[in-house]
Amino acid sequence: MERAELVELLTPEGLTLLDEVAGADTGDVVATVSRLRAAGHSPSLVASVLTQAKLRAKAQGKFGAFAARMLFTEAGLEQATRLRVAALHAGRFDSAGLTRVADLGCGIGGDAMALAALDLEVTAVDVDEVTATVASYNLAPFESAQVEHASAEDIDLDRFDALYFDPARRTAGHSNTARLTQPSDYTPSLDFVFAAAAARPTGVKLGPGFDRSLIPDDAEAQWVSVDGHVVELGLWFGAVARDGIHRSALVLDSNGSHELHAGADSDDVDVAPLGEYLWEPDGAVIRARLIGDVARTLGAGMLSDGIAYLTGDEARTTPFATGFRILERFPLDERTLKRALRARGIGTLEVKKRGADIDPAAFRTRMNLKGPNSATLVLTRVAGRHAALLCERL
Known part of the structure; x- marks a missing residue:
């Protein structure tokens, strides 16, 4: 989504049309486009609302009923934390008694929504103007949330008692982005993230394939799977990390939440003869x-x-x-x-x-x-x- 598309979508006409289209059967796209164009809507607005309707339907798997009132970019939805997982992130800050959290690299605002839902004061920050605007729309219902269009490096971190980082791990853009293979290319850099984590309670969201040799010794590292798919590695520091736990596997499925954790990698078992x-x-x-x-x-x-x-x-x-x-x-x-x-x-x-x-x-x-x-x-x-x-x- 480009800036001009978002500006048009955020007009009363655009948002009204989006609600109309998102709640209707748009299986016959050609007929829908013809009908909306005949009603006098611009080609660009019609394209934007149809894209948003498609993204809202796709987002139900991550955000459930909340998706029906949210805006998305394609890349933002792909990278967004599932609301079920974001609620667990937020719970760590809440349980630690931390009330002023900066969500740095907030994307479309999934984690910030979960933090704000617990009445924590959350400042969501994103360097991309369109993404920050989308996050602002999604966080509008939450009085304790605000959004800033800025880079993480330009934020005064002393304003907050805790931090949450989701470094950009894909190339810039709102669609058709590519995965960055080198952690040194992340934004903000991991050096900046880990330095910040040394000063105050911090959570960091990374890809599940992150190089384990780069995990700091003082971090709690938790890999999370949802319905059989590993979705993230979370690194936790300070008061949001748990004492004595450095390795954790969190499995979320239809039967609930299951966790296996330890102070270090577990010892291997021997090879056994093929059993039943x-x-x-x-x-x-x-x-x-x-x-x-x-x-x-x-x-x-x-x-x-x-x-x-x-x-x-x-x-x-x-x-x-x-x-x-x-x-x-x-x-x-x-x-x-x-x-x-x-x-x-x-x-x-x-x-x-x-x-x-x-x-x-x-x-x-x-x-x-x-x-x-x-x-x-x-x-x-x-x-x-x-x-x-x-x-x-x-």
């Missing part, structure tokens, strides 16, 4: 390097050195790993597997792989599946040797 069951640890557990702790709760061992699968003989369940019953083991040979799957009438196949250089989608196509049955096929290594494990979920 296989477990795939949650991505947050893998990132936090707490696989050993999960393995011990399951009475399981590693399937193979360097492969994040566990195996054992008891059908135990845990929110920190997905369990499978192993039905049969095959060599990792496509012709053998194709015959076996066809003989079993398997037409729907979930393909998982670790330690095997195979594209699951392409592999599934080559199997030419037919039949009424379904199964999971795990392509991996067992005790260092390639194998295919036909499984069913527990």
Whole structure:
């Protein structure tokens, strides 16, 4: 979204039209455009409201019912914290008795909304004018929130008793942005962020693949997964960090919130013979390097050195790993597997792989599946040797 588009959208005509369009069936885009143009609306406004209607629908997964009254940019929505996760962030500041928080790199305002919902005084800051304006719109219902268009480096941090950073990890722009691979290219720089964190309670949102060697020794590092997808790494310092916890895996699913934490990476377990069951640890557990702790709760061992699968003989369940019953083991040979799957009438196949250089989608196509049955096929290594494990979920 460019500045001129946002200016037009924020007029009474634009916002009224957005509410009308967002609440209507716009499946036939051509007909909708023709109708709105015939009503006298400009092509640019029609394009803007249709884009916003699409983004509001997409945003429901992150913001639920709140999305219906928010504005978005494509990049801002993609990078925004899910409201469920943002509420947990805000809870740390609230529990620590911190009342004046700066959200630096606020984006469209997701985390600032969660902070303001707890009546904390939040100043949301973004260097991009359009993004800051969108955040201002989204935060308008909250009396304790304000927005500043500025860079984090230009803000007087002494005004606040706590900080929350979400450094820009993608190229500038409001759509079609690219991920920055070097932390040195983040805005603000991590040197600035970590220096600020040394002076006052601070939270930092980073990508889950962030280089672990760059995590400061005094940080609590928490990897968060939502419905099986690892969405962020949070680093917490000072009063918003928990004593004695330096590694945490937080798993959020339909059954609630589950956390595994420790003072350091957990000790590994030994490789075990292939048992009757296989477990795939949650991505947050893998990132936090707490696989050993999960393995011990399951009475399981590693399937193979360097492969994040566990195996054992008891059908135990845990929110920190997905369990499978192993039905049969095959060599990792496509012709053998194709015959076996066809003989079993398997037409729907979930393909998982670790330690095997195979594209699951392409592999599934080559199997030419037919039949009424379904199964999971795990392509991996067992005790260092390639194998295919036909499984069913527990």
